[in-house]
Amino acid sequence: MASRVVDQQQARGMAVAGVGVKPQKKNAVADGRNRKPLGEIGNQQLVRGIEIKPNRPITSDCRNFRAQLLANAQAAAANENNKKQVCVTVNELVAVKRDEAPKPVQKKVVNIKLKPKEIIEISPDTEEGLIEKAKHEKKKEGASKKKAAPTLTSVLTARSKAACGLTNKPKEVIVDIDAKDAGNDLAAVEYVEDMYKFYKLVENENRPHDYMDSQPEINENMRAILMDWLVVVHSKFELSPETFYLTTNVIDRFLSVKTVPRRELQLVGISAMLIASKYEEIWPPQVDDFVSLSDNAYSNVQILVMEKMILGKLEWTLTVPTLYVFLVRFIKAAIPDEQMENLVYFLAELGMMHYGMLMYCPSMVAASAVYAAKCTLNKSPAWCDTLKLHTGFSESQLIDCSKVLVSLHAKAAKNKLQGVFKKYLSSERGAVALLSPAKVLLPPAKASGGSS
Template identity: 70%
Template sequence: MASRPVVPQQIRGDEAIGGGKQGKGGAAVDARNRRALGDIGNLVTVRGIDAKANRPITRSFCAQMLANAQAAAKAENNKKQVPVSVDGAAPILDGEVVAVKKPGAPKAATKKVVSKPKAAVIEISPDSVEQDRGKEVKCGNKKKEGVSKKKAQTLTAVMTARSKAACGVTKKPKEQIIDIDAADVGNELAEVEYVEDIYKFYKEVENESRPHDYMDSQPEINTSMRAILVDWLVDVHNKFELSPETFYLTINIIDRFLARKAVPRRELQLLGIGAMLIASKYEEIWAPEVNDFVCLSDRAYTNEQILMMEKRILGKLEWTMTLPTPYVFLARFIKASKDSDHEMENLVYFLAELGIMHYNTSIMYSPSMIAASAVYAARCTLKKSPGWDETLKLHTGFTEPQLIDCAKHLVGFHGAASKNKLQVIYRKYSSSERGAVALLQPPKALLVVPPNGH
């Protein structure tokens, strides 16, 4: 049966038990200063301060110490007895005693007493050894159970984290915003240094140039007539091969003029010709001549009438031509759609032109809203995922819920385009040159047939 010597603890007051009163068998007389081993645990009182030992001293550990001391006879001729600090309760580490200084006490206050076989003996039963076997430490192989436990916990934590990541339990990182101007740093025409300020200014002033709802103030013109005029101007725009900027500026000039002055029905086409002539001179390098417009109108108007209408328009609008149209926002928002291609671009322009042709959409929503909704509707039509991301939200200034209503109008126009009497825009984007995007199936989630078609 394994046994170990026990050195009684020092009584409070710096007096070692070896110098105090003892009874027979080396037991202390004062039983009040003795505590059961199970109550002591790893805490030893040092002058009223609880100090925790570096490693636990259990019955099984002491038994293992004695067994290791006998097994080390090959290296050591004589058995070494373990010295224990009485008052300091120094921790035992691999057969060596580490001295512990008591705070505020003189050095002479700590004694080292060599344990003697004659001291009180505590027997360790095999049952207790079996119970504590899981806590044993193999000192001969330098393996510490505490370290192995720590490694096992770290491995478990790593495996748990990997499992959560594989199952998608962990939180996804926040979506990064892409710098859409990074590729144009060396392009002087892109104006990367100023582009953000330019579009910030466009957003601030776009409402200043928006025409109000003027249809009630026009006695001879209705929304259907306006749609016919826009449909004809799309055809003229294609024949002259003008730039998209010219088309959107033409529609803006027409709406602003109609919002300020009543126009007879017979002069509505003349207004469209004068507006496109002004927009061509403003945007194009080689603008069409007045005679070209006379021929396209089947000589319904003379050169003098066209020039006179041009003068009236400029006077009424106070020569204000520099303003944000839907096109300037379309160019920026298409660029912000990182996965855009030619099909995506054609579809966006198709939806935007449908929105411009219909009076309610053109007047109800701002140019930036129409452009952003066209991009969103095009992404939904082409099943781009996600339909709206953080990059588009940053550059457009709109969230997905804000675009739903306008996008539904555009998708509704797309769904009804094949059956509409005005077929110029539909034929334009049904050609192979435009990717035949008008033939695509509109998204059912946004498909709402607009009332009255206009």
């Protein structure tokens, strides 16, 4: 053993002294080409757990080298442990992020629910949810009990309304008055509503204004006499109703813009009926027929000259919504029988005889005639939602005009001008002129009067 130590010291001393002899490297540690002899040093026993006993004595150099290898092995092991911990930490963070990523979305969805009711529905199994749900149900029960229990004020109000006949009635059903004419092309069901909206808009454009003050030789009585005579002429010629209503419109519009002497007033009426007949009739009467009916008071030339003058003053405007246009529609909305229909026309023509009715627009006169006829025949209800829809007037708006028509009805039997009264006295028109006027629309003093 001593000799081996000396030999190693001599070899080491030679290297230090700078002798050119190079020591032999038995284990080839410095080359780094063959790492296998490192296992004999003992640096593997810590890494792999294999204990290897050296077969030679351990010197100070070996101890230093072994310490260095151990330090390197420990450093390598520490680095590997650090890498493993980093990988585990990263994987755990990724897993945690994957698990926790949807959680904020769920919280947002829950937080969006503003009402506590919806939150209770989402988590009904939790204690807080059950408590909130129980409170909510108690509130509902309390509210229902409060609603179910009527107060003394509400009971008294209901009784007073019932006593006065003001109980809430169900809404009336609006009748489709054009349903029966769906297959009739002449009824123009698709356009009739738009047509009457247009009539209502333009009815005031061609209305005659108050003209008696501008007519020095004509008064209201003369006009009534002319209208009464034209009723007879219209019946003899058997003309359509549209012709008579247009004739009256043409006369009043012409007298509104032209001063006419008394001797030509009948000539104006004849020419106006000739114009209306040409406009409305398929076979209008000839001029000679009007000459003979006027007992040759006017010649053919005079009639034609007056016809030209009237058309010039009216600017050839003959397509106007007359009273008859509205009567046809409003009577249809009333769903009448034959008696009621004749009575409406009777009241409307009585109104045409009266000059004071010019203050009302044609649609109001037509609606008032329907309302007065229903009151005369005691039809209930006197005014309904269907009539209100199609006429555009409420019951209160028609009271004044209806009272005027009913008062004319009350005086018709004793009036000197019997043209309209005799026309509706015939059995063909149901003898509606003999009906008693509506007492509810007459003053108390005159309510007992009238024909029966």
